[in-house]
Amino acid sequence: MNNREKINDDLLRQYISPEKIEKAPEGFTSKVMTRVQLETRALILAEKSWKKNLVPAISAAITILLIASAFLIPGSQSDAFANPVLSLFKNLNFSMPEIKLTSIFRVTLPSVVMYVFIGIIILTLFDRALNRIFHREK
């Protein structure tokens, strides 16, 4: 610091009284903490809603994918990409054992109905399991 600077520095220090520190107003900490709590709560809610929406989002993605593939996979078997997929489905042989319902209900139902019921029960259990995982309270 040269002489001129030193003089300026000393003079300025005379004007600035270090004890003249502006203090934070009353209730400053509680105001900041209220904003912090609101922020924390908003973050928790955002995280919860993300988890809540995960299953529907995955379901929607799969549905969109299936619909898109229905449009994109051509009917003809000449397409190089679709060929293996189509031939896989074509070669699938479902052999569902026949379940005799006549002995229980005395009605004749197609055997596939039983599989549909079993499928619904499995999907319901799967849904409950996912629900417990994603809606678990912290």
Add this chain to the structure above:
Amino acid sequence: MDYKGDIYYIEQILAGNSNSFSYIVDRHKDKAYNLAFRICGNHEEAEELAQDSFLKAYRSLKSFKMKSSFATWLYRIIYNTAISHIRIKKKGVLSLEDFPADATDFIGSSTSDEEAEKEYRSSLVNFALQKINEEERVLISLYYYEDMNIEEISDVTGMNKSNIKVKLFRARQKMFEIIEKVEKKNLIYHE
């Protein structure tokens, strides 16, 4: 209750105890508020600015590397927040006429002449501070009010040391010119 140090409370917050942040706020609020006030020049804006800075600090606490002190890191946040706040809300330029010529304005609640003189000088410095640009204002505030050295100021502002020295020199000169002009004007007023 004894303050256990910034690091202790930061670790508590990162472990999920957000209430520990109140100890940190309580510890640093006056200095943070003072700096904000020196930069923006009025109490309402200073409170808003200091609160915003604490909130930003809370949000980005995970990124605090603990290489510098928490205070330096917080000052850096206040500095950046204040600079962008001022640039958005550019104020009109103060004229010398904005500073009251009648010294009795400063007596107010002061009990003695000495106190009134202090009030007057403090207001004069604040007035001069508002007349220089925001960067220079921060440098003067950090150097004189927060009593930081050039290296610490460099940590806060990210400017290099020689740049800080040059800017401080210019800021000092500008402030003196303003103070001299106001005092001359007041002298004429009282004659």
